[in-house]
Amino acid sequence: MDVSKLMFREGLMDGERILVTGGGTGLGKEMSEAFLKLGATVYICGRRQNKLDDCVAELTGKHGGKMAGFACDIRDPDAIHTMVDKIWADGGALTGVVNNAAGNFISRTEDLSVNAFNAISDIVFRGTFYVTLDIGKRLIAEKKKASFLSILTTWVWSGSAFVVPSAMSKTAIHAMTQSLATEWGRYGLRFNAINPGLFPTKGMSARLHPSGAGGNSGNNLNPMGRAGEMHELANLAVFLMGPGAEYVNGQTLAIDGAGYQANGGTFYPMLEGLGDAEWEQMRAMIKGTNAKDKADRATG
Ligand code: HXC
Numbered sequence: 220m221d222v223s224k225l226m227f228r229e230g231l232m233d234g235e236r237i238l239v240t241g242g243g244t245g246l247g248k249e250m251s252e253a254f255l256k257l258g259a260t261v262y263i264c265g266r267r268q269n270k271l272d273d274c275v276a277e278l279t280g281k282h283g284g285k286m287a288g289f290a291c292d293i294r295d296p297d298a299i300h301t302m303v304d305k306i307w308a309d310g311g312a313l314t315g316v317v318n319n320a321a322g323n324f325i326s327r328t329e330d331l332s333v334n335a336f337n338a339i340s341d342i343v344f345r346g347t348f349y350v351t352l353d354i355g356k357r358l359i360a361e362k363k364k365a366s367f368l369s370i371l372t373t374w375v376w377s378g379s380a381f382v383v384p385s386a387m388s389k390t391a392i393h394a395m396t397q398s399l400a401t402e403w404g405r406y407g408l409r410f411n412a413i414n415p416g417l418f419p420t421k422g423m424s425a426r427l428h429p430s431g432a433g434g435n436s437g438n439n440l441n442p443m444g445r446a447g448e449m450h451e452l453a454n455l456a457v458f459l460m461g462p463g464a465e466y467v468n469g470q471t472l473a474i475d476g477a478g479y480q481a482n483g484g485t486f487y488p489m490l491e492g493l494g495d496a497e498w499e500q501m502r503a504m505i506k507g508t509n510a511k512d513k514a515d516r517a518t519g
Contacts, residue, residue, distance in 0.1 A: 220249050222256050222282075224450035225457070232259035232461050236313045238306060239263050240293055240350055241320030243270040245420035246370060246452060248278075250317060253453035254460065255284045262306050262313075264291040265320070267516050293320050293346030299353050312361055315460045316354055318347045318369040318392065323385040324426040324505045325486060327498055336384045343388035348395060355399070355408060364407030366460050369396055373414045373473050373484035380487040382427070393471050400469030409468040411459045416475025416484055418447040427486070429504035440488075441478030 237254050241247040242263025255261045255278055263286070265271055271288025279286050287309065291302040306313060322342040326335070351367060358365050372379070374386040375393035393412060400410040417440070455474055458464055478484045493501075 220252055220449040220453060222252065222450070224448075224454075225253055225256065226454050227257055227457050227461065229256075230258045232257040232457070235259035235315060235461065236306075236310060237261055237315040237317065237460060238303075238313055238350075238354070239317040239319055240347075241265055242317070243267070243274040243288060245319075245422050246415065246418060246449075247317070247319040248274055249449040250319065250453055250456045251286070252278050252282070253450075253457050255279070255286055256282045257457060257461070258284070259315075260285040260310065262287055262289065262309075264289045264293070264302055266290065266292050269515075269518075293350055294341045296349045296353070299349050303353050303357065307357065312358060312363040313354060313365060314363075315366045315368070316350065317456065317460070318350060318367065320346065321370070321385070321389075323382060323423075324509075325381045325428075325490065326502065326505075327381065328383045330498065330502070331384070339384035340388045343385060344391050347388075347392050351395065351399070355403060358408060359403070359406050362406070364465075365409075366465075367396075367399070367408065367410045368456060368459050369393075369410075369412040371396075371412045371414050371471060373416070373475060373479040375412075375414065375471065376479065377483040377485055379483075379485040381490050382486060396471060397469050404468055409465065411467060411469070412471040413452070413455055413459070414471060414473040414475065414479070414484075415452055416441060416447055416473065416478045418449065418452055425508040426505050428489075429501050429508070440482055440484075441476035442481050443476035445476065447474060447476065 237259050239247045239251045242251045243265040251261045251263055268290040275286045275288045289302045291298045322339050369392050371389040371393055375390045379386040396410045396412045473479050
């Protein structure tokens with residue numbers, strides 16, 4: 220990311236302590252960089268310690284500041300609890316949580332197994348809630364304020380063909396955002412969400428348009444005719460996580476160049492015409508990526 224395009228003053232986030240799930244790669248890494256650059260202490264978690272260590276070394280090397288990475292699979296509530304204990308021991312309560320970790324792949328729904336559904340929903344739906352619950356309970360007990368931000372998609376408004384477990388799970392987190400903004404607002408805990416449109420990352424491209432086609436890779440799918448730039452997403456995340464906009468609560472905002480208004484932001488137009496052979500080929504490519512990532516986690 221080009222940090223010179225951040226629109227906020229240095230030191231804006233001094234004293235903030237933020238956890239970004241899935242913060243070692245992709246969009247999570249970009250937002251982590253912005254928070255760090257603006258003065259926050261940043262904790263990241265993910266499944267691969269080596270990726271987290273690389274990310275911490277790279278970003279603190281560039282910007283200084285304080286950052287730490289914890290290997291934690293958010294599907295496991297005990298692992299979350301242990302990680303959050305460590306964060307609290309490192310300097311007290313968090314002031315912010317970005318629920319960014321996710322998993323997804325395109326597939327015809329009739330080709331999914333129960334395991335395939337669970338592989339996605341256990342991360343996006345259950346895991347996000349486990350993180351929120353564990354941290355929320357501590358903040359309420361300690362009477363501390365905080366901002367929670369979840370990274371969703373416009374599918375929470377439209378549904379989305381060919382990514383049904385993700386669309387269902389993220390829609391549930393949209394409901395969580397609205398529900399807890401109301402229920403926990405009295406504790407000073409606020410909940411917002413961002414629906415990014417096309418911000419290409421490696422993990423997303425490998426699973427949502429593995430053959431280079433399909434997915435919403437076509438820049439013509441939004442009226443601005445381009446993908447998002449990372450600093451644009453980071454600026455919105457800082458606005459919602461930093462001090463100064465605490466009255467924003469319970470909102471889910473798209474940042475997609477009006478792609479949602481133009482076409483729903485879904486994969487349907489790109490994928491509806493694919494046949495059996497093309498789906499088989501994409502499935503094989505996605506599974507290859509999943510297997511490689513799994514091997515990395517085993518050694519990392
Ligand atoms: C059908 C598939 C499949 C495919 C896997 N499965 N790929 N089924 N089509 N393409 C099935 C497998 O056969 C298996 O079921 C089950 O899913 C679990 O497969 P695993 O390989 O064991 O998966 P696992 O490694 O546990 O996890 C998969 C994953 C993984 C969670 C999705 O890819 C992951 O960790 N991804 C993180 C990164 C990521 O996905 N980034 C993209 C995020 S994009 P059986 O029955 O055979 O056991 C995003 C929204 C973007 O979130 C929005 C853009 C606008």
